[in-house]
Amino acid sequence: MNLGKTNIDVASMGIDIGGTKTLGVVLGGEGNLLTQLRFPTPPSSSKIVELVLSIYSELSSEVAGNVDICSLGIGIAGLVDTSGQLRRAPNLVEADGLRIGEMIAPRIDVPVHVDNDANCAALAEIRLGAAKDVDNALLVTLGTGIGGAVVANGNVFRGGFGVAGEPGHMMVHPDGIGCACGANGCWEAYASGTGLRNLAVRQAKAGKLQAVLQEGGGFEGLTGELVSQAAFEGDQEAIAVVDEYAKWVAMGLANCAALLDPEVIVLGGGVIGSWELFGPKICESFEGFLIGSQHRSSVQIKPAKMGEAAGAFGACLLGTVHGATG
Ligand SMILES: [Zn+2]
Numbered sequence: 662m663n664l665g666k667t668n669i670d671v672a673s674m675g676i677d678i679g680g681t682k683t684l685g686v687v688l689g690g691e692g693n694l695l696t697q698l699r700f701p702t703p704p705s706s707s708k709i710v711e712l713v714l715s716i717y718s719e720l721s722s723e724v725a726g727n728v729d730i731c732s733l734g735i736g737i738a739g740l741v742d743t744s745g746q747l748r749r750a751p752n753l754v755e756a757d758g759l760r761i762g763e764m765i766a767p768r769i770d771v772p773v774h775v776d777n778d779a780n781c782a783a784l785a786e787i788r789l790g791a792a793k794d795v796d797n798a799l800l801v802t803l804g805t806g807i808g809g810a811v812v813a814n815g816n817v818f819r820g821g822f823g824v825a826g827e828p829g830h831m832m833v834h835p836d837g838i839g840c841a842c843g844a845n846g847c848w849e850a851y852a853s854g855t856g857l858r859n860l861a862v863r864q865a866k867a868g869k870l871q872a873v874l875q876e877g878g879g880f881e882g883l884t885g886e887l888v889s890q891a892a893f894e895g896d897q898e899a900i901a902v903v904d905e906y907a908k909w910v911a912m913g914l915a916n917c918a919a920l921l922d923p924e925v926i927v928l929g930g931g932v933i934g935s936w937e938l939f940g941p942k943i944c945e946s947f948e949g950f951l952i953g954s955q956h957r958s959s960v961q962i963k964p965a966k967m968g969e970a971a972g973a974f975g976a977c978l979l980g981t982v983h984g985a986t987g
Contacts, residue, residue, distance in 0.1 A: 713761065807913075903938060
């Protein structure tokens with residue numbers, strides 16, 4: 662793909678600031694990865710700004726002489742408004758309010774664009790990945806929480822204040838399991854990686870899953886990974902948890918699809934690493950939940966293609982998006 666200029670020596674840099682790690686990449690004009698760097702994400706705003714500047718400088722020196730970097734895109738985990746301000750970051754609480762674009766732009770010599778990390782990942786999937794050339798898509802990341810991005814008519818849909826696409830906090834069960842946001846019964850409390858663990862803990866407390874519980878050494882060690890592994894190995898009670906989990910995932914996706922009518926739903930995040938276990942169950946339940954599923958064009962549900970680098974790849978593409986913020 663072309664990043665906006667015809668010169669093959671043009672490149673762009675993207676830096677994805679996640680809750681635990683920060684990844685910087687440089688993409689060539691064809692969307693090819695030229696180099697990358699990864700660091701733990703520091704907690705404070707000032708240290709995050711310093712880290713971004715140091716990654717910019719290190720990656721720039723590495724490719725100097727071979728390509729010209731034409732823009733820097735920054736993806737950051739949290740609510741990013743249309744002015745580029747990080748309004749709320751549950752996983753980077755000390756960085757709430759950070760205006761990273763305004764702090765970086767005067768100190769480097771290329772334009773800076775800032776967006777939410779899931780919006781960046783969606784951009785990477787529609788330009789380079791699983792939803793390439795699709796105009797209407799939904800990207801949902803099932804990780805510690807649930808990230809989301811809506812692609813409408815070929816563009817990431819931002820909403821009235823820039824923070825659209827947070828399906829994890831749709832309420833699916835009033836008075837249900839507690840969510841990290843403080844509410845009860847959010848979709849995220851059932852359908853994220855944490856949700857898989859929540860469902861397993863509930864079953865273990867009811868006397869099920871004893872083999873998995875023993876393997877984890879108690880409730881603290883009862884993880885989604887252990888449940889998935891046990892299900893792979895044929896443990897019927899673990900399979901029942903995976904079945905229930907797939908239903909919760911499918912229910913939320915069907916709610917989103919009822920509202921948005923996407924052509925493709927792209928699922929990312931750690932859970933999707935076990936796609937052969939979860940994918941077919943999610944697709945089957947989804948058909949059951951979706952209104953009029955027998956009478957409408959089928960929605961494709963696909964695993965994300967860009968992997969954990971999707972946010973950084975998408976950040977590189979921000980400079981090509983009309984209306985990107987800085
Ligand atoms: Zn919530």
